[in-house]
Amino acid sequence: MIPMYDLSLHILDIVENSIRAGARNVWIDIMQNTKKKRLDIIIKDDGKGMDDKEIRSASDPFFTTKKGKKVGLGISLFAQAAHATDGEIIIKSQKGKGTEVRASFNLYHPDMKPLGDMDETVRVLRATHRDVTFRYIKHDKYMP
Amino acid sequence: MKLKPSDLDKIAQKMRSVTNLRKGTSRIKITVHMGTCGIASGARDILSAFLSCVEEEGVSDVLITTSGCAGLCSREPMATVEARDKPPVKYVDLTKEKVKRIFKDYVMGGKIVEEYALAIGSERVL
Ligand SMILES: Nc1ncnc2c1ncn2[C@@H]1O[C@H](COP(=O)(O)OP(=O)(O)OP(=O)(O)O)[C@@H](O)[C@H]1O
Numbered sequence: 001m002i003p004m005y006d007l008s009l010h011i012l013d014i015v016e017n018s019i020r021a022g023a024r025n026v027w028i029d030i031m032q033n034t035k036k037k038r039l040d041i042i043i044k045d046d047g048k049g050m051d052d053k054e055i056r057s058a059s060d061p062f063f064t065t066k067k068g069k070k071v072g073l074g075i076s077l078f079a080q081a082a083h084a085t086d087g088e089i090i091i092k093s094q095k096g097k098g099t100e101v102r103a104s105f106n107l108y109h110p111d112m113k114p115l116g117d118m119d120e121t122v123r124v125l126r127a128t129h130r131d132v133t134f135r136y137i138k139h140d141k142y143m144p
Numbered sequence: 145m146k147l148k149p150s151d152l153d154k155i156a157q158k159m160r161s162v163t164n165l166r167k168g169t170s171r172i173k174i175t176v177h178m179g180t181c182g183i184a185s186g187a188r189d190i191l192s193a194f195l196s197c198v199e200e201e202g203v204s205d206v207l208i209t210t211s212g213c214a215g216l217c218s219r220e221p222m223a224t225v226e227a228r229d230k231p232p233v234k235y236v237d238l239t240k241e242k243v244k245r246i247f248k249d250y251v252m253g254g255k256i257v258e259e260y261a262l263a264i265g266s267e268r269v270l
Pocket residue numbers: 013017018021045047048049050057058059063064065066071072073074075076099178179180181212213
């Protein structure tokens with residue numbers, strides 16, 4: 001794949017899933033902790049959610065619910081980016097309630113991708129989906 | 145959470161403006177395909193470029209939105225432009241320059257930019 005896929009583009013990709021799932025609210029939280037050398041990205045939505053089977057298949061590149069499409073790459077690539085830094089990805093979802101995708105990264109790993117232009121990602125999301133509310137917060141040092 | 149009557153009004157108002165948009169009070173709808181390959185080939189910049197055109201021209205009847213993948217990875221970035229009462233035109237291999245041209249010629253001028261179009265309606269032109 002194209003090497004220039006920075007984290008802000010992964011986030012855009014994951015949020016597009018939320019929009020396809022009919023979300024009215026999307027929460028994006030980025031937590032950077034330089035002391036713990038860790039970066040966490042949490043994308044949460046109130047879209048239609050997934051059942052257990054769908055969650056399991058969601059990170060499989062050969063699974064997609066999109067019509068006429070053979071592979072779904074968004075989540076797999078995001079997971080790959082996290083795994084490349086020895087990080088991990090966790091998907092929590094409840095049918096009818098919403099979905100949370102949480103990825104953690106080792107901040108100083110040589111394969112860590114740059115964050116990229118988050119402001120631009122949030123700006124285009126807001127401009128093109130006016131009926132969806134996006135909340136974006138970048139927390140520095142803070143760790144839950 | 146308790147809802148006040150004024151909140152309900154606000155919600156109703158918001159819903160109305162959303163449905164108006166959906167019902168197509170806008171003259172032209174531009175859909176940029178934002179599947180994974182679309183994004184990888186630069187769809188965010190293309191979206192940005194369309195938004196800048198809207199701003200520069202000061203038009204309020206052009207709706208810009210996104211959809212998932214259109215199943216044609218090799219021709220991304222792509223956008224579908226739908227003018228009311230006209231067949232949708234699918235533009236492929238987009239660049240910022242092409243976006244400007246499409247906006248000027250087609251959105252503002254009504255002239256399809258055939259060199260960049262993949263298909264008009266269900267007919268293939270390229
Ligand atoms: N936020 C979400 N809410 C509900 N379902 C989701 C969500 N995110 C992903 N899914 C499900 O998981 C599938 C896989 O997602 P993924 O982003 O990996 O691929 P895709 O969106 O199908 O295609 P691509 O991202 O390559 O254009 C989706 O088709 C959808 O069914």
